[in-house]
Amino acid sequence: MSEWKSKLVLRDGETTKHIASKTKGFVGETDIDTYDIVDSHGQRNGTVTVEVHTAVRGFKKTISVEQRDMTGAIIVDETWNP
Numbered sequence: 001m002s003e004w005k006s007k008l009v010l011r012d013g014e015t016t017k018h019i020a021s022k023t024k025g026f027v028g029e030t031d032i033d034t035y036d037i038v039d040s041h042g043q044r045n046g047t048v049t050v051e052v053h054t055a056v057r058g059f060k061k062t063i064s065v066e067q068r069d070m071t072g073a074i075i076v077d078e079t080w081n082p
Contacts, residue, residue: 003082007065007067007076007078008037008076014038014040015037016035016036016037016048017035017037018033018035019034019035020034025053029054030051030052030053031052032049034049034050035050036048045070046067047067048065048066048067049064051064051065060081062080062081063082064078065077
């Protein structure tokens with residue numbers, strides 16, 4: 001699901017690097033992926049958390065993306081239904 005990447009605010013040369021994955025919920029209905037934002041020199045400039053929740057009833061999906069800079073300030077905080 002790379003649709004969330006279009007929501008990010010990245011500077012020239014910055015990319016995302018996958019750090020971790022986990023699930024939560026009683027049947028694992030929420031997938032959570034964590035990414036670092038790194039520049040062309042490999043320097044970490046921020047983080048991204050992507051949550052994809054699939055409703056147990058109706059199988060409706062909700063995607064949330066949160067981007068933070070190194071100070072913890074929120075740059076992007078969006079939620080939508082694809």
